[in-house]
Amino acid sequence: MGNICIxxxxxxxxxxxxxxxxxxxxxxxxxxxIKAAIESKLFDEVMVSTDDLxxxxxxxxxxxxxxxxxxEKNSDDFATTxxxxxxxxxxxxxxxxxxxxxxxxxxxxxxxxSKLLLKAYYQLIExxxxxxxxxxxxxxxxxxxxxxNQGKIVMIQQDNLNVRSQDLDDSFHDAxxxxxxxxxQLLVNKKVLTYNTGGxxxxxxxxxxxxxxxxxxxxxxxxxxxxxx
Numbered sequence: 001m002g003n004i005c006i007x008x009x010x011x012x013x014x015x016x017x018x019x020x021x022x023x024x025x026x027x028x029x030x031x032x033x034i035k036a037a038i039e040s041k042l043f044d045e046v047m048v049s050t051d052d053l054x055x056x057x058x059x060x061x062x063x064x065x066x067x068x069x070x071x072e073k074n075s076d077d078f079a080t081t082x083x084x085x086x087x088x089x090x091x092x093x094x095x096x097x098x099x100x101x102x103x104x105x106x107x108x109x110x111x112x113x114s115k116l117l118l119k120a121y122y123q124l125i126e127x128x129x130x131x132x133x134x135x136x137x138x139x140x141x142x143x144x145x146x147x148x149n150q151g152k153i154v155m156i157q158q159d160n161l162n163v164r165s166q167d168l169d170d171s172f173h174d175a176x177x178x179x180x181x182x183x184x185q186l187l188v189n190k191k192v193l194t195y196n197t198g199g200x201x202x203x204x205x206x207x208x209x210x211x212x213x214x215x216x217x218x219x220x221x222x223x224x225x226x227x228x229x
Contacts, residue, residue: 130189
């Protein structure tokens with residue numbers, strides 16, 4: 001039993017070619033996720049799920065295991081994170097290995113630290129959650145969001161037009177870094193977000209979506225700035 005860290009890193013990234021092994025401030029970006037997982041000392045197994053031999057070789061170079069390659073079915077644009085996790089868990093099960101908890105840690109998340117992983121794990125265990133993941137507060141109240149309607153701008157929720165910002169509830173979004181889950185509950189629910197999920201709030205300086213080359217440059221700037229503070 002114990003814990004496993006699963007790092008999904010397929011080879012067919014479209015918007016940023018070879019994204020998962022592209023150099024981020026001198027190292028393949030996947031190396032940051034592997035390092036954080038290993039340094040946390042939480043995991044009996046830190047593995048990379050990939051369909052790509054070059055990614056597999058780089059993952060192993062930085063200390064992760066690649067005990068099997070990802071199936072073709074779960075390597076296309078339509079495979080979900082849950083599909084990938086389920087495949088990994090079932091593959092380990094056929095080899096006689098099962099895990100109490102798992103962490104699906106994304107390969108392009110260089111801001112993840114071992115300290116953050118430990119916080120998430122302790123929250124998962126101490127509060128008996130099904131899952132825990134990092135969240136970030138929206139900088140502006142989403143209750144005052146606008147939309148276009150036939151060329152005009154209107155509020156989505158008109159009732160909040162004159163409500164003070166401090167009287168509106170805080171709203172959050174997924175930081176897109178990792179999900180720490182109870183394995184049994186994940187397989188039963190077949191989803192990460194349940195009615196028993198915890199959130200670990202982090203700041204905007206501790207995360208960055210990386211979907212474009214501009215995002216990549218912003219992430220490097222933000223990472224450098226954070227390490228100077």
